[in-house]
Amino acid sequence: KRGNIYLSGAGPSAWHEEYPVAKGKRQSPVDINTNKTKFDPKLAADPLTIRFSDSCCQSIVNTGISFQVTSNGAGCELSGGPLDSTYQFAQFHAHWGAYLKTTGSEHTVDGVSYPAELHLVHWNTKYDDFKDAVDKPDGLAVIAVFFKRGKEHPGFGKIQDLFSKIPAKGAKVNIDFEFNPGLLMPPDSENYWTYLGSLTTPPLYESVTWIVMKEPLEVSVEQIAILRTLLWETPNGVSQMYNNFRPPVPLRDRVIRASFG
Numbered sequence: 001k002r003g004n005i006y007l008s009g010a011g012p013s014a015w016h017e018e019y020p021v022a023k024g025k026r027q028s029p030v031d032i033n034t035n036k037t038k039f040d041p042k043l044a045a046d047p048l049t050i051r052f053s054d055s056c057c058q059s060i061v062n063t064g065i066s067f068q069v070t071s072n073g074a075g076c077e078l079s080g081g082p083l084d085s086t087y088q089f090a091q092f093h094a095h096w097g098a099y100l101k102t103t104g105s106e107h108t109v110d111g112v113s114y115p116a117e118l119h120l121v122h123w124n125t126k127y128d129d130f131k132d133a134v135d136k137p138d139g140l141a142v143i144a145v146f147f148k149r150g151k152e153h154p155g156f157g158k159i160q161d162l163f164s165k166i167p168a169k170g171a172k173v174n175i176d177f178e179f180n181p182g183l184l185m186p187p188d189s190e191n192y193w194t195y196l197g198s199l200t201t202p203p204l205y206e207s208v209t210w211i212v213m214k215e216p217l218e219v220s221v222e223q224i225a226i227l228r229t230l231l232w233e234t235p236n237g238v239s240q241m242y243n244n245f246r247p248p249v250p251l252r253d254r255v256i257r258a259s260f261g
């Protein structure tokens with residue numbers, strides 16, 4: 001089915017046909033070559049301030065390419081570090097791979113993938129709203145958190161319990177319990193890499209300041225499998241959602257800065 005951007009045609013490698021910016025100068029994701037990152041003491045001097053609240057997540061929707069927990073952003077703001085203004089939390093979603101595969105994340109570290117990657121999307125409050133910010137060069141800031149297999153993460157499990165209620169594209173349910181997205185930050189969220197990039201799905205706007213946490217978050221192997229119980233449309237009908245990630249693209253003329261030495 002044409003609707004599936006990862007499975008229709010040649011997938012991500014064909015996106016440039018409809019979205020020429022796919023071959024642009026500040027596309028995402030990228031491989032983070034830790035020998036070429038540059039420690040920037042300014043990032044440590046003005047620490048990234050990540051504020052979330054218990055009441056900021058309203059609903060969860062199946063977007064057809066991932067789940068998306070949406071927020072009105074109340075009390076959830078991001079500032080400091082590489083950011084010159086305050087960004088407000090809008091939604092989080094994830095990307096993941098296939099059964100028994102090690103791929104799944106979008107960013108890689110020294111060529112190594114994680115099984116999944118969480119994205120917490122924020123928009124620059126200098127603009128009127130998300131829609132106004134989404135295509136501006138400083139419009140969005142996305143925190144990326146790698147998932148690695150380990151101990152169970154009960155907090156994320158509460159979100160995954162809702163997956164069975166959103167079986168198809170467009171399905172949406174309210175979140176009627178308190179969920180603080182701060183639970184999804186790794187224990188140490190001072191160490192991150194940052195670079196100027198883009199959305200990793202069409203329309204691929206070059207509007208994202210990426211903040212990639214160095215430390216992954218542990219979730220259980222069962223929780224990684226539960227991601228694949230979400231459903232999406234494919235050329236062969238409705239099936240399990242997996243491999244909804246764009247592989248890394250060339251870094252071009254960019255340097256990835258590190259908040260740590």
Ligand SMILES: CC#CCNS(=O)(=O)c1cc(S(N)(=O)=O)ccc1C(=O)O
Binds near residue numbers: 063091200
């Ligand atoms: C118009 C437009 C737009 C972008 N929307 S998004 O920032 O929520 C987003 C961001 C990303 S990502 N992977 O770049 O953070 C992926 C998917 C989405 C989405 O629409 O579902």
Ligand SMILES: [Zn+2]
Binds near residue numbers: 093094095119200
């Ligand atoms: Zn994403």
